[in-house]
Every structure is written in C-alpha cells, then in structure tokens.
Amino acid sequence: MSATPEREPTELGSAIPEHPTKRDLLGNFCFYFHFAVMGFIVLGWLIPSRPLLFFYLGFLPLVFLQWRVNRDTCILNNIEGWLRTRRWRNPENREEGAWLLTIVSGITGWKITPLQMNIFTNSVLGVLWLLGLSHLKGWILG
Secondary structure, eight states: OSOOOOOOHHHHHHSSSSOOOOOOHHHHHHHHHHHHHHHHHHHHGGGHHHHHHHHHHHHHHHHHHHHHHHTTHHHHHHHHHHHSSHHHHHHHHTTTTHHHHHHOOOOOOOOOOOHHHHHHHHHHHHHHHHHHHHHHTTOOOO
C-alpha cells in the first residue's frame, strides 16, 4: 500500500505511454519536415515572389489531392513507413493519417474525429489558396 492515494488516469494520460519512446533521427527528420511543409502551407500565401506564388497555388491542390487519393494519409508518413518497414502503410505509426490530429489532440486534450480534422484542414487549405490567389492578383498585399 502506498502513502499517496491512487488517482484514476485521465483519458489523455492513459493514452500516452508511461515511458514514450524517443524519436530516432529519421523520426525527428520526418516530424520536423512535416512542420516545415505545414509552415509553407500556412504562410506561403505571403510570399512576395510571383513564381513562388504560382508554385504555392499549384502545391495546395496537390496536397489535397494526394491526401484524398492516398486514403487520408500523408505521403510523408508513407515514405517514413517505407523506409522503416518496406511497406507503404505502417500500422505501428500512430501519426500515419493523423499527424495534425495527433498534435492537436496531444496539446489540447480535445477528442477530435478524423472527419472533423479533415473538414477543418480542407477548409483551411481552401482559405489559404484563396489568400494566395488574392495576393497574386494584387487584391491584397498589392
């Protein structure tokens, strides 16, 4: 019997392993590369270069299409899985198909469904694409 009372674990606390494994070099590279791509997606519409804005306006629909064609998973996670297991899908990677969902849930503790995250993500992609087009046309940030 311990001197301190036992507490019921919270949902988030029970979902996180007691001793989570640290990311290896490949895991860190893929995780932070995701952040770099996300940064480009979120801030790319601010780029003052017309050629880069054209690239951005083509890149966003490609991100959306690859997500849809790839059954709601990101090719970056698939590449990591392939490098680790020689299989396109890695069922042991909890971030596969849920990278942003995993981060948002881990930080906020919110229970977000994959459908809710897809609706949010696709809406944001649409708004960012329109901002990029508006910047390119000189309607904003002339």
